[in-house]
Amino acid sequence: MSFRSAVITFPGSNCDRDMAVALEQISGTAPARVWHGDAELPESLDFIALPGGFSYGDYLRSGAMAARSPITKAVVAAAGRGVPVLGICNGFQVLTESGLLPGALMRNASQNFVCRDVPLRVENNQSLFTSGYDSGETIHIPVAHHDGNFFADEDTLDRLEGEGRVAFRYLDSVNGSQRDIAGILNDAGNVLGMMPHPERAIEDAHGGSDGRALFETAIKGLVAA
Ligand SMILES: NC(=O)CC[C@H](N)C(=O)O
Numbered sequence: 001m002s003f004r005s006a007v008i009t010f011p012g013s014n015c016d017r018d019m020a021v022a023l024e025q026i027s028g029t030a031p032a033r034v035w036h037g038d039a040e041l042p043e044s045l046d047f048i049a050l051p052g053g054f055s056y057g058d059y060l061r062s063g064a065m066a067a068r069s070p071i072t073k074a075v076v077a078a079a080g081r082g083v084p085v086l087g088i089c090n091g092f093q094v095l096t097e098s099g100l101l102p103g104a105l106m107r108n109a110s111q112n113f114v115c116r117d118v119p120l121r122v123e124n125n126q127s128l129f130t131s132g133y134d135s136g137e138t139i140h141i142p143v144a145h146h147d148g149n150f151f152a153d154e155d156t157l158d159r160l161e162g163e164g165r166v167a168f169r170y171l172d173s174v175n176g177s178q179r180d181i182a183g184i185l186n187d188a189g190n191v192l193g194m195m196p197h198p199e200r201a202i203e204d205a206h207g208g209s210d211g212r213a214l215f216e217t218a219i220k221g222l223v224a225a
Pocket residue numbers: 015051052053054055058062088089090091144145146147148
């Protein structure tokens with residue numbers, strides 16, 4: 001049973017290869033590599049990944065220009081059809097900038113780039129991406145960003161919490177995010193954006209493998225579907 005995924009590369013992406021390795025290692029099938037200037041995605045995709053990095057050098061605002069790339073229109077349309085989309089770090093920034101997820105990722109409260117393993121609590125283990133974890137489980141995943149400070153107005157935060165759309169929460173104060181939000185889902189549950197990098201924690205050689213279950217369960221769920 002083949003799993004058809006795609007990793008989008010923008011000028012300045014730097015985690016696209018790690019994402020492709022994670023998807024290939026865990027699904028057994030290499031993802032299509034798609035350039036930001038392409039107007040169309042490959043057909044019949046099961047999964048789209050927006051990787052981390054510094055698309056367009058984070059010019060204007062992180063993710064703002066990538067959100068206006070030709071391929072992002074196709075990603076927004078695919079997400080609307082229910083195709084699962086995972087945005088990691090800069091990918092999360094592209095998701096908020098393109099309107100697929102609410103809120104914004106602002107400069108870290110410390111004004112510093114933060115690069116370290118962080119403990120996260122799994123808040124919602126009912127989604128396609130998180131059902132491999134226990135609810136309330138603590139996992140350790142690396143972060144590496146300067147714009148990870150999640151902001152949304154109080155109504156939006158209450159709605160995200162009330163609808164179980166906070167997927168992961170920081171257990172220590174990493175970047176000043178409101179309510180320590182590290183990752184959120186869209187209302188349909190097929191789009192997940194998160195600042196920590198699960199693709200950098202899929203085998204012991206990475207120093208931890210807590211990110212692996214995210215890919216394993218998403219891939220298993222999609223191949224079985
Ligand atoms: N690793 C990343 O994706 C970095 C994301 C982003 N450009 C930032 O530093 O905030």
